[in-house]
Amino acid sequence: MRQSHSGDGVAAHILIVKKLDEEMRLTEEQRFFFDIKGYLVLPDVLDEDIVERLKAYINILETAPQSLPPADRGLPGGPAAELIDHPAVMGALEFAIHENRDKIRLEAAHCSIRTAGDTPPLGPHAGGRTVNPNYSYQYHDGCIFAGMTRVVFELNPVSHGAGGTYFKPGSHKANFPIPPAVKNIGHALFETYGCPAGSMVVFSEAVCHSSAPWLDESRPRIAIFYAYNHINLRHHKPAFNPDVIAGLSEPRRRLFHEVYHRLWDTRAERDPVGVHRASRQGAVR
Numbered sequence: 001m002r003q004s005h006s007g008d009g010v011a012a013h014i015l016i017v018k019k020l021d022e023e024m025r026l027t028e029e030q031r032f033f034f035d036i037k038g039y040l041v042l043p044d045v046l047d048e049d050i051v052e053r054l055k056a057y058i059n060i061l062e063t064a065p066q067s068l069p070p071a072d073r074g075l076p077g078g079p080a081a082e083l084i085d086h087p088a089v090m091g092a093l094e095f096a097i098h099e100n101r102d103k104i105r106l107e108a109a110h111c112s113i114r115t116a117g118d119t120p121p122l123g124p125h126a127g128g129r130t131v132n133p134n135y136s137y138q139y140h141d142g143c144i145f146a147g148m149t150r151v152v153f154e155l156n157p158v159s160h161g162a163g164g165t166y167f168k169p170g171s172h173k174a175n176f177p178i179p180p181a182v183k184n185i186g187h188a189l190f191e192t193y194g195c196p197a198g199s200m201v202v203f204s205e206a207v208c209h210s211s212a213p214w215l216d217e218s219r220p221r222i223a224i225f226y227a228y229n230h231i232n233l234r235h236h237k238p239a240f241n242p243d244v245i246a247g248l249s250e251p252r253r254r255l256f257h258e259v260y261h262r263l264w265d266t267r268a269e270r271d272p273v274g275v276h277r278a279s280r281q282g283a284v285r
């Protein structure tokens with residue numbers, strides 16, 4: 001674990017662990033860190049080539065989307081599709097949301113571009129007890145069952161304290177509401193990270209977190225944000241371009257399943273009028 005202290009007094013205890021295990025599942029150390037803090041930074045997940053392709057793609061999406069084929073006109077199309085089921089992403093989500101990837105949905109995607117002087121989009125939010133299942137964070141029988149879980153890809157290097165996302169570690173398990181005096185990113189209970197381009201940040205939406213002013217005058221923050229959730233939950237209004245989803249491979253399209261358990265894919269059509277006569281052949285599982 002690397003510990004650092006930024007000049008502005010914000011303590012940071014950043015676990016810089018590049019190595020995922022061979023199947024790209026989180027290591028024991030990474031799992032412990034994510035569970036106790038509510039977030040994790042994985043440096044250098046993407047190589048330079050895809051980072052450059054992603055930046056070029058984002059630039060065209062912003063400036064001339066009509067020049068792209070219909071299936072690429074929106075996130076997560078083009079090279080951004082390669083990220084949605086990246087082994088490092090699925091390894092983290094199978095740990096945080098559900099070990100069965102059929103129970104994981106992708107419900108929102110956007111790219112945030114910020115330059116020095118821009119207003120940060122969001123102040124500190126989430127953390128503490130809640131009955132909202134999207135912000136749930138539960139542990140049961142050796143597994144975590146979190147609701148909405150964010151995966152962020154930083155496409156430019158982030159200097160520590162210069163505008164990466166801030167977190168209040170442990171606040172996804174807090175029993176008391178967060179006092180207003182502690183709810184600003186200058187407070188010592190907040191921490192953040194620095195990382196190279198191509199790094200991945202994963203966090204539970206249950207942890208108190210915040211945008212921060214981008215202070216680096218030499219380059220913008222370019223970060224792709226994906227919001228994943230449990231198959232039975234949704235926080236965002238559906239907004240994907242259907243041409244983009246239709247253009248994905250079948251395994252990737254499965255991440256855009258509607259908000260219901262997959263067993264209804266076969267059961268619902270058996271009872272289209274809603275009258276259920278019990279069978280004598282035993283329960284259907």
Ligand SMILES: O=C(O)CCC(=O)C(=O)O
Nearest residue numbers: 122164165209210211212
């Ligand atoms: O802008 C950021 O760095 C954090 C974004 C955020 O708060 C969120 O995705 O919920």
